[in-house]
Amino acid sequence: MSDDYNCARCGLAFKWEQLIQTPMGNLFCVDCWQAFKNEPLRKCPVDNIDMKKEVVAEIIQVDRCTICGGIWFDKNELKVVQEQWKETGFREAASLGVLGFLGLRV
Ligand SMILES: [Zn+2]
Ligand SMILES: [Zn+2]
Numbered sequence: 242m243s244d245d246y247n248c249a250r251c252g253l254a255f256k257w258e259q260l261i262q263t264p265m266g267n268l269f270c271v272d273c274w275q276a277f278k279n280e281p282l283r284k285c286p287v288d289n290i291d292m293k294k295e296v297v298a299e300i301i302q303v304d305r306c307t308i309c310g311g312i313w314f315d316k317n318e319l320k321v322v323q324e325q326w327k328e329t330g331f332r333e334a335a336s337l338g339v340l341g342f343l344g345l346r347v
Contacts, residue, residue, distance in 0.1 A: 250301065303318065
């Protein structure tokens with residue numbers, strides 16, 4: 242349908258009024274925006290310290306450990322990352338450090 246817009250994160254089609262414009266200028270559906278905003282702080286599984294949130298490719302937040310430099314994704318985010326793999330934003334982020342994959346969401 243011509244009046245549908247795609248959520249930048251999950252790729253599903255929504256009506257304009259169902260979408261939220263993020264500070265980065267992307268359109269997110271409500272579910273994705275809630276997930277994005279309410280991501281819990283996580284501890285690095287290696288160092289057990291709180292990790293820093295970093296936005297990657299303007300659509301997902303990853304957790305970066307300032308000690309070991311590891312970057313951790315949620316399972317859901319991994320899917321998004323794979324879809325965005327060819328985007329420049331992510332390629333830059335990927336070159337920044339070791340990528341780790343967090344298999345569980347707590
Ligand atoms: Zn979405
Ligand atoms: Zn660490």
